[in-house]
Amino acid sequence: MNARSRWLMISVGLGILLNPLNSSMVSVAIPRLQNGFQLDFTVVSWVIFTFYIASAVAQPVMGRASDLFGRRKIFLTGLVISFIASLLAPLSPNFGWLIVFRIVQSIGTSMMISVGMAIVRIHITEKQATAVSVLSIFQSGAAAIGPFIGGVLIHWWDWPGIFFVNIPFVVASFLWSWRMIPKDETPTSVERKMSFRKWLNLIDAPGILLFTVGLIALLVGILSAKSSGHVSSGYVITGLIGLVVLGAFVRHELKTASPFIPLRTFAKYPAVTWVNVQFMVVNILFYALFFGLPSYLQMVRHISEFHTGILMLTLGLCSLVASPMAGRWIDKSGPRPALLVSAILMIFGSVWIVTLNEFSPVISVCVALAAFGISNGLNNVGMQAALFKSAPKEIIGVASGLFNTSRNLGAIISSLLISIVMGDQFSFGGFRLLGVILTVIALSLVFMSWRRRESGQLEELEFRQ
Structure with a gap:
C-alpha cells in the first residue's frame, strides 16, 4: 500500500469515527445534562433517541444520494455539517436546541459512514481487506474509548467538551480528504436529468x-x-x-x-430475517448496559465522570481484544458456537448486575463490563458472518442495510427500556430491575441461538480455498 493510499485511509477513518464516537461519549454525559438543564431522566434520554433515529434514516438515504451527487461531495459535506453542529451544540440556549444540533450532528456523521467504506474500496485497489479492517478499527475503537474520552472531557470541561472535541478531527479529516479523495466521476446522463421529485421517490x-x-x-x-x-x-x-x-x-x-426498508426481503429470506432479529436483540442487551451502567455509577454510586470513563474502558478493551480472537474461532468452527457463548456471557453479566447492591465494590462492576465486552466482540464478528452465510450474493447490499437498521433499532429499544424502567429519576431499584429484564432477554437469546441450530437456519460457516 503506497503513501497516498495510507493517507486516504487515515483521512476517511478520521471522518467515519465521529458517528460511533459521538454515540458513545454521551453515555457518560446523561447525568450532567440532566442536572444542567434541570430535566428528568426520561426527557434527557431523547438525546440518545434522536441520534439513533436520525442515523437510521440518514445512513441509507445518504448512501443512495452518493450515487447521484458523488461520494466525495457527500463525505466533505458531512464534515462541514458535523463541524457546524459541534460548534453550535455547546451554545444551545435550551435542551430543545441541543436536540436539534444533535440531530444535525447525526446526519452529518452518517453521511461519512455511508460513503467512507465505498471510497476506500473504490480508490484503494491493493490490500483492500487490510484497508477495510483498518476502517473497522477506527469505528470500533472510537465506540470503545468513547465513554472514557467523554468522562475525561466532562470532568474538566463539562458536557460541551464532548462536542468541541469533534472539531480537530473534522478539520484534519477535511483538509486531508480535500487533497486525498479523488474527484467524483461525472454523473451519467440519467443521473444529470433526474429531477428532485424522482430522487425523492428513489430514496x-x-x-x-x-x-x-x-x-x-x-x-x-x-x-x-x-x-x-x-x-x-x-x-x-x-x-x-x-x-x-x-x-x-x-x-x-x-x-x-x-x-426505504425492503420488508419483502424478510418474507422471502427467513434466514436473513432471523439474523436481523437476533442482532437487534443483541444490541438491546448491549446498549441497555452501555447507557445504563454509567448512569448507575454516577447517580447511584456517585462516581465521577472521569472514573466512570476509566471503568467503562473495560467494556471497550475486552471487545477489541475478543474481536480478532472471534474471527479465528469462527473461521474454524462457524458462527454458531461463538454466538452461543456470547449469549451465555450476556446471561452471566445480566445476573451479575442483579447481585450488585449499593455497597458492592465499584471494581466488581468490571465483571459485568468484561462479560458484555467479550460478548460484544464475539457478536460483532459472529453476526456479520451469520449474515454473509444466510444472505444470497444478489441481495448482500440490501441485507447489509437491514443489518445496520437492526443495530439502530436495538439501540433505540434499549434506550426506551431504560427510560420506562427508570422514569424521571435513575435509581438503584430501577437498575436492579433492569438487570432482571436483561437476564430474561439474554435467556431468550440463548434459545434463539440454539433454535437456529435445530432448525438449520444457520449452518456451519466454512472458509475453504
Whole structure:
C-alpha cells in the first residue's frame, strides 16, 4: 500500500469515527445534562433517541444520494455539517436546541459512514481487506474509548467538551480528504436529468416520513405516560397515532418499488430475517448496559465522570481484544458456537448486575463490563458472518442495510427500556430491575441461538480455498 493510499485511509477513518464516537461519549454525559438543564431522566434520554433515529434514516438515504451527487461531495459535506453542529451544540440556549444540533450532528456523521467504506474500496485497489479492517478499527475503537474520552472531557470541561472535541478531527479529516479523495466521476446522463421529485421517490421519501413520524409519536406516547406517572387520553392518542402511522409505513413499504426498508426481503429470506432479529436483540442487551451502567455509577454510586470513563474502558478493551480472537474461532468452527457463548456471557453479566447492591465494590462492576465486552466482540464478528452465510450474493447490499437498521433499532429499544424502567429519576431499584429484564432477554437469546441450530437456519460457516 503506497503513501497516498495510507493517507486516504487515515483521512476517511478520521471522518467515519465521529458517528460511533459521538454515540458513545454521551453515555457518560446523561447525568450532567440532566442536572444542567434541570430535566428528568426520561426527557434527557431523547438525546440518545434522536441520534439513533436520525442515523437510521440518514445512513441509507445518504448512501443512495452518493450515487447521484458523488461520494466525495457527500463525505466533505458531512464534515462541514458535523463541524457546524459541534460548534453550535455547546451554545444551545435550551435542551430543545441541543436536540436539534444533535440531530444535525447525526446526519452529518452518517453521511461519512455511508460513503467512507465505498471510497476506500473504490480508490484503494491493493490490500483492500487490510484497508477495510483498518476502517473497522477506527469505528470500533472510537465506540470503545468513547465513554472514557467523554468522562475525561466532562470532568474538566463539562458536557460541551464532548462536542468541541469533534472539531480537530473534522478539520484534519477535511483538509486531508480535500487533497486525498479523488474527484467524483461525472454523473451519467440519467443521473444529470433526474429531477428532485424522482430522487425523492428513489430514496422513498414517503416511507422515511411515515417511519420517522410513527416511531417518534409512539415514543412520545410511551415516554410521556411513564414520565408523568399517569396515563392520559392525550398520551394514549399520541401512541395510537404512532402505531397507525407505522402500520401505514409497513403497507407502503410492501407496495413501493424502491422501499426505504425492503420488508419483502424478510418474507422471502427467513434466514436473513432471523439474523436481523437476533442482532437487534443483541444490541438491546448491549446498549441497555452501555447507557445504563454509567448512569448507575454516577447517580447511584456517585462516581465521577472521569472514573466512570476509566471503568467503562473495560467494556471497550475486552471487545477489541475478543474481536480478532472471534474471527479465528469462527473461521474454524462457524458462527454458531461463538454466538452461543456470547449469549451465555450476556446471561452471566445480566445476573451479575442483579447481585450488585449499593455497597458492592465499584471494581466488581468490571465483571459485568468484561462479560458484555467479550460478548460484544464475539457478536460483532459472529453476526456479520451469520449474515454473509444466510444472505444470497444478489441481495448482500440490501441485507447489509437491514443489518445496520437492526443495530439502530436495538439501540433505540434499549434506550426506551431504560427510560420506562427508570422514569424521571435513575435509581438503584430501577437498575436492579433492569438487570432482571436483561437476564430474561439474554435467556431468550440463548434459545434463539440454539433454535437456529435445530432448525438449520444457520449452518456451519466454512472458509475453504
